[in-house]
Amino acid sequence: MSGARDDGPDTGTATGEPTPFRVVGLGGADEIPATGIHSRTIHSDDGTRVVLFGFAAGEELSEHTASRAATIQVLSGRFELTLDGELVDGPAGTWVHMPAGLRHALIAREPSRMLLTLLAAPSGDREG
DSSP states (O other): OOEEEEEEOOOOOSSOOSSSOOEEEOOOOOSOOOOOOHHHHHHOSSSSSEEEEOOOOTOOOEEEOOOOOEEEEEEEEEEEEEEEEEEEEEEEEEEEEEOOOOEEEEEESSSEEEEEEEEEOOOOOOOO
């Protein structure tokens, strides 16, 4: 493979040449801290931002909203999510879409990892 692969910190390519794509390894319990929350932005461009989070058991994000739509993919562990006031169980494998402005919060019920994708804001009246 001749593209960029990232299995942790930025590793670039074997040749150091830029590529039009990036491959990132999402495995690894090292992303889960013993205490607190760890986050690492793995992609950011003009419209999309992707952040890998690791949560120690019991850590939480208090209720908030976002100015743009987002998705959460639970990679490991279990979260309790509150979405617009409704409690939702979020074991590994759960995928959630949240429209812009939705009130949401979460708590890690065990050491957990999730991938947050902040989506590009819609442009004009285009529907998708």
